[in-house]
Amino acid sequence: MAVPDTNTFSLQDVVDEINPTTDDLQDCINDANSASYDPTYYTAPATSLLEFRNYGAVTLTTFHLTVNTPKSTFACYGTANNVAYHNGGANTIAAVGDTVYSNSTGTTTYPAGTYGQTFYSGGYVGSRIVVNSSGVVTAYYLC
Amino acid sequence: MKIIDTDLKDYSGSEFNVYKDSEGITFIKFSNGQWIDNRDMYASVFLGKCDSCTGFFKDSFKDFTYDSVLVAGLGFGLIPHELSEVNKCSKIDVVEISQEVIDYNIYSGHLNPIINIIKGDIFTYTTTEKYDLIIIDTIWEKEEMTEEQYQLLVSKFYNTNLNEGGALYVPVLHKWLIK
Numbered sequence: 001m002a003v004p005d006t007n008t009f010s011l012q013d014v015v016d017e018i019n020p021t022t023d024d025l026q027d028c029i030n031d032a033n034s035a036s037y038d039p040t041y042y043t044a045p046a047t048s049l050l051e052f053r054n055y056g057a058v059t060l061t062t063f064h065l066t067v068n069t070p071k072s073t074f075a076c077y078g079t080a081n082n083v084a085y086h087n088g089g090a091n092t093i094a095a096v097g098d099t100v101y102s103n104s105t106g107t108t109t110y111p112a113g114t115y116g117q118t119f120y121s122g123g124y125v126g127s128r129i130v131v132n133s134s135g136v137v138t139a140y141y142l143c
Numbered sequence: 144m145k146i147i148d149t150d151l152k153d154y155s156g157s158e159f160n161v162y163k164d165s166e167g168i169t170f171i172k173f174s175n176g177q178w179i180d181n182r183d184m185y186a187s188v189f190l191g192k193c194d195s196c197t198g199f200f201k202d203s204f205k206d207f208t209y210d211s212v213l214v215a216g217l218g219f220g221l222i223p224h225e226l227s228e229v230n231k232c233s234k235i236d237v238v239e240i241s242q243e244v245i246d247y248n249i250y251s252g253h254l255n256p257i258i259n260i261i262k263g264d265i266f267t268y269t270t271t272e273k274y275d276l277i278i279i280d281t282i283w284e285k286e287e288m289t290e291e292q293y294q295l296l297v298s299k300f301y302n303t304n305l306n307e308g309g310a311l312y313v314p315v316l317h318k319w320l321i322k
């Protein structure tokens with residue numbers, strides 16, 4: 001069960017969710033899956049207990065990316081048939097601040113680059129995103 | 144169209160490296176981090192040919208015909224390659240600022256000999272030649288060229304080097320100026 005979506009949860013709630021080696025905050029941070037944080041309350045890397053609010057409740061959303069493009073112009077004209085996952089909740093595509101993953105379990109972040117994105121494979125690319133080396137979307141542009 | 148990857152020789156130099164990734168796609172990566180890979184889409188987008196090219200690129204080339212072209216910026220020559228192998232242009236001049244890039248393309252030997260490569264800086268290069276199309280492909284992102292620099296290119300080339308009905312074209316800036 002996820003950590004409660006309130007600001008009154010305890011370290012034990014986090015321990016119950018993560019089951020770390022030792023039951024302290026640092027070990028929870030060490031063992032946490034970055035895809036399971038709620039981006040509303042979390043900024044990488046986690047440094048406080050409150051960043052675990054709603055941890056575990058977030059599910060990844062499947063969407064599709066073009067290949068990494070050398071000039072951002074090209075991102076809007078590629079074919080988006082590479083599967084990716086973001087933690088942006090109900091949004092069909094990624095937005096600034098979301099983390100992008102290359103696997104559905106959220107253990108591997110997507111490589112840095114500039115990509116066109118769409119919510120179905122091979123679909124119309126309506127926007128492009130810039131992903132940094134941590135897999136976080138740092139910029140979003142309409143095509 | 145892309146260049147056949149096996150025709151592109153690997154290279155390690157001071158300004159850039161040329162290498163293949165795990166899928167055999169060739170990359171040229173410059174020391175400043177800028178790069179380009181050998182894919183069909185790049186020349187086709189910039190020359191308004193791709194199926195998904197709606198808007199600026201498609202509209203610019205609609206009903207536009209050209210045979211003589213000046214290209215600024217070489218890389219490993221995706222645009223000149225398209226112009227020679229697909230468009231069959233009769234005159235393709237390329238101005239490239241980097242001697243190392245020029246030397247690599249000669250060493251690799253993948254480009255059609257009809258492509259005439261000239262060492263120069265497009266902002267100072269002068270010629271009396273006339274072209275149907277002048278493509279400025281020296282930048283990766285629009286922030287790399289100021290409006291003043293663009294106007295300098297217009298003042299240099301528009302009257303002197305464009306045929307009537309020709310176009311000065313900066314694809315990254317979405318600038319298309321017909322004479």
